[in-house]
Amino acid sequence: MRAAEDAAFASGIAQDALMDRAGLAVAREVRRLALGRSVLVLAGGGNNGGDAFVCARYLRQWGIDVAVAALPGHTEGAAARMRAAWGDAITDLTEATPRPVVVDGLFGIGLSRPLAPDLAGQLARLTRDTFVIAIDLPSGIDADAGQSFDGAAHADCTIALGALKPAHVTGPDAARMGHVLLADLGITLPDAARTIARPVIAPPARDAHKYSRGLVTVLAGAMPGAARLAAHAALTAGAGYVILAGDDAGIGGPDALVRRPLDDPHSLLADERLAAVLVGPGLGRGDAAGRLIDAALACVAPLVIDGDAISLLGEAGVERIATRSAPTFLTPHGGEFDRMFGNGNGNKIDRTAQAALQARATIVHKGPDTVIASPDGTVTVSPHALSWLSTAGTGDVLAGILAARLRSGGDRAAAEAVWLHSRAARLAGPAFVADTLVDHLGQAIAECR
Ligand SMILES: NC(=O)C1=CN([C@@H]2O[C@H](COP(=O)(O)OP(=O)(O)OC[C@H]3O[C@@H](n4cnc5c(N)ncnc54)[C@H](OP(=O)(O)O)[C@@H]3O)[C@@H](O)[C@H]2O)[C@@H](O)CC1
Ligand SMILES: Nc1ncnc2c1ncn2[C@@H]1O[C@H](COP(=O)(O)OP(=O)(O)O)[C@@H](O)[C@H]1O
Numbered sequence: 001m002r003a004a005e006d007a008a009f010a011s012g013i014a015q016d017a018l019m020d021r022a023g024l025a026v027a028r029e030v031r032r033l034a035l036g037r038s039v040l041v042l043a044g045g046g047n048n049g050g051d052a053f054v055c056a057r058y059l060r061q062w063g064i065d066v067a068v069a070a071l072p073g074h075t076e077g078a079a080a081r082m083r084a085a086w087g088d089a090i091t092d093l094t095e096a097t098p099r100p101v102v103v104d105g106l107f108g109i110g111l112s113r114p115l116a117p118d119l120a121g122q123l124a125r126l127t128r129d130t131f132v133i134a135i136d137l138p139s140g141i142d143a144d145a146g147q148s149f150d151g152a153a154h155a156d157c158t159i160a161l162g163a164l165k166p167a168h169v170t171g172p173d174a175a176r177m178g179h180v181l182l183a184d185l186g187i188t189l190p191d192a193a194r195t196i197a198r199p200v201i202a203p204p205a206r207d208a209h210k211y212s213r214g215l216v217t218v219l220a221g222a223m224p225g226a227a228r229l230a231a232h233a234a235l236t237a238g239a240g241y242v243i244l245a246g247d248d249a250g251i252g253g254p255d256a257l258v259r260r261p262l263d264d265p266h267s268l269l270a271d272e273r274l275a276a277v278l279v280g281p282g283l284g285r286g287d288a289a290g291r292l293i294d295a296a297l298a299c300v301a302p303l304v305i306d307g308d309a310i311s312l313l314g315e316a317g318v319e320r321i322a323t324r325s326a327p328t329f330l331t332p333h334g335g336e337f338d339r340m341f342g343n344g345n346g347n348k349i350d351r352t353a354q355a356a357l358q359a360r361a362t363i364v365h366k367g368p369d370t371v372i373a374s375p376d377g378t379v380t381v382s383p384h385a386l387s388w389l390s391t392a393g394t395g396d397v398l399a400g401i402l403a404a405r406l407r408s409g410g411d412r413a414a415a416e417a418v419w420l421h422s423r424a425a426r427l428a429g430p431a432f433v434a435d436t437l438v439d440h441l442g443q444a445i446a447e448c449r
């Protein structure tokens, strides 16, 4: 964001003009959300405070009852000019009284340390039982989502300026922001990371047949129900032909699934028509599992590695995956990710992007803030999954959808799969069972026109 702002300034946009855009964008939302209630604007000493003074000035101009409480500020620069342009009463934070709507313009991306306890106390006093609108970020939150600080503010609505920052979409503080709105400041941004969007999925070609649509083989292990769930999801998400291979794979599941024994995995996986192989759901962690993983890594088809297979491969697996000739996709939850890539520093976006480069694989790092990173540097974040997804088996369904999308989705397969999975969860409503997700995939796909 700072680099993008500097580039905007270098191209001739004045800092005051940019701050005016920011403050005006916030003021418009405050006017809309305040519904005639009186407003208290809190302004910090930096540019976040500058935005706050601009916001207060517009609100006053529009006839809204607005008061300002501020921290001491710089004596020069754009923020100081905005403070001067306010030209009205400013109270000290300690003397301010709460109002029904509070605009938090104390700190944004310039926060460099946790809030001091007395400041955090004042903020808590002024924002308790009020409707809080945060400028860029609730004050006290680390924009890079690298760490969580005590005493940070919360908001009912947060207006992200120019771009979403990592903390808006990932990490524990995303839950403190309320509804996040993005204000376009007209700044050109680098193509760093994107949030997920509804994909476009075309129907099969006129001359499609089951193999052209994709033959998917799912390897079953100790808990065959999980593999069956994944295979059923693959079948429903658009694969032409799904083989469920396992010694105990014959019971249950749709009749359209083709069952095969797993006595010779190498020859099973040598089929040139394979669009994808999936290993991991319910695999178990014994010797048999290790042999299946070896066979899967050795095959020349695109490979999805999930669950137990990721845990079994662990750190030593990274190099083995990186040297595969065909594309590899990993779908770890947080624990599995750490087992393979370590519990390093940095936010989830950076860690996942780094892991994708290391393993030369596309990583779908799951959770409430699923991050998809590809070895070509592309990063997509899915920040709004339904928390009802936190139930056993939903990951197996995702792995199956991904395996199905590889043939037609190519580079976009992982984002397609995550979107369809998330959408199916919404369609399934609250408190669903993982199996039910599969029933809603058809509707989710129908929406992708
Ligand atoms: N560039 C632009 O023109 C535009 C920028 N925009 C806006 O600017 C925001 C970023 O502004 P910013 O960089 O000035 O930082 P900001 O968040 O106001 O805070 C920094 C001040 O707080 C201080 N400080 C830090 N931590 C502290 C703590 N715990 N407790 C106490 N003090 C602490 C720190 O001083 P320090 O002590 O660290 O030297 C510094 O004085 C951004 O989020 C967006 O709203 C938009 O208007 C578009 C135009
Ligand atoms: N709190 C949550 N909010 C949104 N999505 C979640 C949450 N917890 C888990 N999920 C999603 O549910 C799925 C769970 O996968 P996983 O942990 O592998 O479970 P399992 O192995 O039992 O299938 C993932 O797609 C994950 O992103």
Ligand SMILES: [K+]
Binding pocket: 048, 104, 105, 106, 107, 108, 134, 135, 136, 137, 138, 139
């Ligand atoms: K703020």
